[in-house]
Amino acid sequence: MLSTTANKEAVENFSEQLEVKGRSLWDDARRRFFNNRAALTSLVILGFITLFVFAGPMLSQFAFDEVDWGAMHAAPSVASGHFFGTDSLGRDLFVRTAMGGRISLMVGVMGALVAVLIGTLYGATAGFVGGRTDRVMMRTLEILYSFPFMFFVILLVTFFGRNILLIFIAIGAVSWLDMARIVRGQTLSIKGKEFVEAATVYGVSKWAMITRHIVPNVLGIVAVYATLLVPQMILFESFLSFLGLGVQEPMTSWGSLLNEGAQTMEIALWQLIVPAVFMVTTLFCFNFIGDGLRDALDPKDR
Amino acid sequence: MLRFIAKRVLEAIPTLFILITVSFFLMRFAPGNPFSAEIAMTPEVMANIEAKYGFDKPVHEQYFSYLGGLLQGDLGPSFKYKDFTVNELVAQAFPVSLKIGLLAFIVAVTFGVTFGTIAALRQNTWLDYTIMTGAMAGVVIPSFVLAPLLVLIFAIGLDWLPAGGWHNGATPYVVLPVIGMSLYYIASISRIMRGSMIEVLNANFIRTAKSKGLSTPYIIVRHALRPAILPVLSYLGPALVGIITGSVVIETIFGLPGIGQLFVNGALNRDYSMVLGLTILVGALTITFNAIVDILYAVVDPKIRYA
Numbered sequence: 001m002l003s004t005t006a007n008k009e010a011v012e013n014f015s016e017q018l019e020v021k022g023r024s025l026w027d028d029a030r031r032r033f034f035n036n037r038a039a040l041t042s043l044v045i046l047g048f049i050t051l052f053v054f055a056g057p058m059l060s061q062f063a064f065d066e067v068d069w070g071a072m073h074a075a076p077s078v079a080s081g082h083f084f085g086t087d088s089l090g091r092d093l094f095v096r097t098a099m100g101g102r103i104s105l106m107v108g109v110m111g112a113l114v115a116v117l118i119g120t121l122y123g124a125t126a127g128f129v130g131g132r133t134d135r136v137m138m139r140t141l142e143i144l145y146s147f148p149f150m151f152f153v154i155l156l157v158t159f160f161g162r163n164i165l166l167i168f169i170a171i172g173a174v175s176w177l178d179m180a181r182i183v184r185g186q187t188l189s190i191k192g193k194e195f196v197e198a199a200t201v202y203g204v205s206k207w208a209m210i211t212r213h214i215v216p217n218v219l220g221i222v223a224v225y226a227t228l229l230v231p232q233m234i235l236f237e238s239f240l241s242f243l244g245l246g247v248q249e250p251m252t253s254w255g256s257l258l259n260e261g262a263q264t265m266e267i268a269l270w271q272l273i274v275p276a277v278f279m280v281t282t283l284f285c286f287n288f289i290g291d292g293l294r295d296a297l298d299p300k301d302r
Numbered sequence: 303m304l305r306f307i308a309k310r311v312l313e314a315i316p317t318l319f320i321l322i323t324v325s326f327f328l329m330r331f332a333p334g335n336p337f338s339a340e341i342a343m344t345p346e347v348m349a350n351i352e353a354k355y356g357f358d359k360p361v362h363e364q365y366f367s368y369l370g371g372l373l374q375g376d377l378g379p380s381f382k383y384k385d386f387t388v389n390e391l392v393a394q395a396f397p398v399s400l401k402i403g404l405l406a407f408i409v410a411v412t413f414g415v416t417f418g419t420i421a422a423l424r425q426n427t428w429l430d431y432t433i434m435t436g437a438m439a440g441v442v443i444p445s446f447v448l449a450p451l452l453v454l455i456f457a458i459g460l461d462w463l464p465a466g467g468w469h470n471g472a473t474p475y476v477v478l479p480v481i482g483m484s485l486y487y488i489a490s491i492s493r494i495m496r497g498s499m500i501e502v503l504n505a506n507f508i509r510t511a512k513s514k515g516l517s518t519p520y521i522i523v524r525h526a527l528r529p530a531i532l533p534v535l536s537y538l539g540p541a542l543v544g545i546i547t548g549s550v551v552i553e554t555i556f557g558l559p560g561i562g563q564l565f566v567n568g569a570l571n572r573d574y575s576m577v578l579g580l581t582i583l584v585g586a587l588t589i590t591f592n593a594i595v596d597i598l599y600a601v602v603d604p605k606i607r608y609a
Binding site: 142143145146147148150151155159231235238239242243255258259262265266272276279280283284287288 | 317318324325328332439442443446447451454547550551554565566569580581585592
């Protein structure tokens with residue numbers, strides 16, 4: 001067997017034919033996610049809800065703050081144009097549900113985004129630096145954990161007044177604790193993995209190590225918890241609205257619609273049911289998508 | 303073991319101290335005070351009132367006198383309810399929240415653990431799907447939608463139970479609040495329980511137990527339950543505090559005079575001594591229960607050994 005040039009070429013040609021198109025971690029995850037029927041359905045429904053929330057008001061002849069004393073507590077009907085009925089001031093519930101949805105979805109995403117940003121940075125720093133820094137940071141976290149959540153909310157509302165967006169940035173800023181813990185744990189376990197060792201042996205720079213090996217592996221978990229944080233934020237907004245600390249009239253959110261609806265449910269049940277259906281469906285969807293993402297991204301559950 | 307318990311308790315003290323300090327100063331620097339909202343007062347009257355509550359002294363002096371009172375278990379006077387101390391108000395409200403909370407806690411743990419275990423045993427059958435859909439619904443439906451619906455159905459529609467009120471905790475008045483309060487926790491616990499139970503059921507020692515020919519109920523109770531309940535345990539510590547200190551929503555809807563109401567009213571009235579006192583109370587409870595959960599963990603989980 002002489003390794004002639006011709007031989008070599010033949011072998012190389014053969015090996016090129018053998019080569020299978022590689023699948024990255026993300027390709028794998030995407031395939032698994034799209035095979036999950038519950039998650040996929042949720043994604044589609046969520047798409048429709050988003051579409052409704054933004055395009056809905058254009059389909060109606062009424063404005064969201066248009067008071068009509070002649071049509072108070074009107075039941076849902078297609079003929080009158082009030083598809084979902086009206087509220088106690090005769091305002092069209094179809095448009096108000098859409099407008100409320102904008103606020104609810106927006107604060108949900110905003111709050112989750114802020115929480116994820118702070119939590120990931122904090123957790124990754126603690127996990128990556130380790131040692132004393134890690135201990136101090138985790139101890140701080142523990143102290144923050146022992147504060148009643150209500151205390152923060154009350155303080156924030158007194159400091160920021162009732163600017164809903166500011167409140168949500170602030171609430172996001174205090175709900176990052178779980179995120180930080182999760183990311184730290186993940187970073188720690190990745191730091192000890194063989195492939196990081198291998199990369200170190202290979203002489204990969206610290207920067208490349210973080211961007212190429214640590215971050216992509218943490219991102220999965222981050223994505224999952226970000227998805228699960230959104231419904232929490234939406235619920236939180238509705239809780240604030242229930243306390244009367246939410247958005248200001250005539251602007252509305254699903255939470256404040258629910259709150260109003262709960263007060264009039266004996267005479268006008270649809271005022272509770274319509275926003276409840278929208279909000280609960282949305283929360284369901286986010287939870288299913290979150291679960292789907294977790295199944296897709298968590299190699300342990302395969 | 304004793305050393306671990308002592309260490310865990312000692313660790314809790316500085317945490318509590320920082321909690322008190324931080325919340326004290328945050329409250330002092332919050333804008334407005336309970337008196338500024340009232341009818342315009344002459345500066346002299348205002349100064350008198352401020353002197354009565356010690357606001358004329360420097361902040362650090364106020365802090366130390368508050369700390370001194372706290373050591374004797376005194377949370378100070380309420381700023382809003384002029385003739386009451388925070389202690390008296392809390393003493394009135396706490397039993398209400400405690401009764402509802404403990405009952406809801408027992409209900410939640412019993413049903414949550416049972417449902418979670420059943421779902422895990424019948425994994426991927428219609429029973430599992432039904433339980434898990436129910437659990438998901440329990441997590442996402444806000445309590446202020448659920449509670450009015452409960453009232454609408456059981457109080458107004460069927461007229462089985464009263465719609466609200468406390469009446470010194472007479473049984474019919476307690477049922478609906480406890481249900482309204484526990485549903486969320488039943489849902490959360492059964493989700494956690496199902497996950498960990500499935501993991502445990504796949505473990506080798508369960509296979510061994512099965513091959514020994516032990517019956518399923520025996521395996522569950524004797525072998526699987528203890529390891530499977532660990533994740534639930536760590537969830538229960540903070541959850542118990544949340545349940546006992548009362549849900550504002552449930553208390554508002556059912557008209558119960560509990561802790562949650564005090565908290566919110568205190569905040570809306572800018573009754574800062576009330577908010578501060580409750581924050582410290584809840585914080586102290588949280589720290590205590592977290593320590594208890596850690597210690598329980600060590601008792602239940604033989605894998606954890608402490609130096």
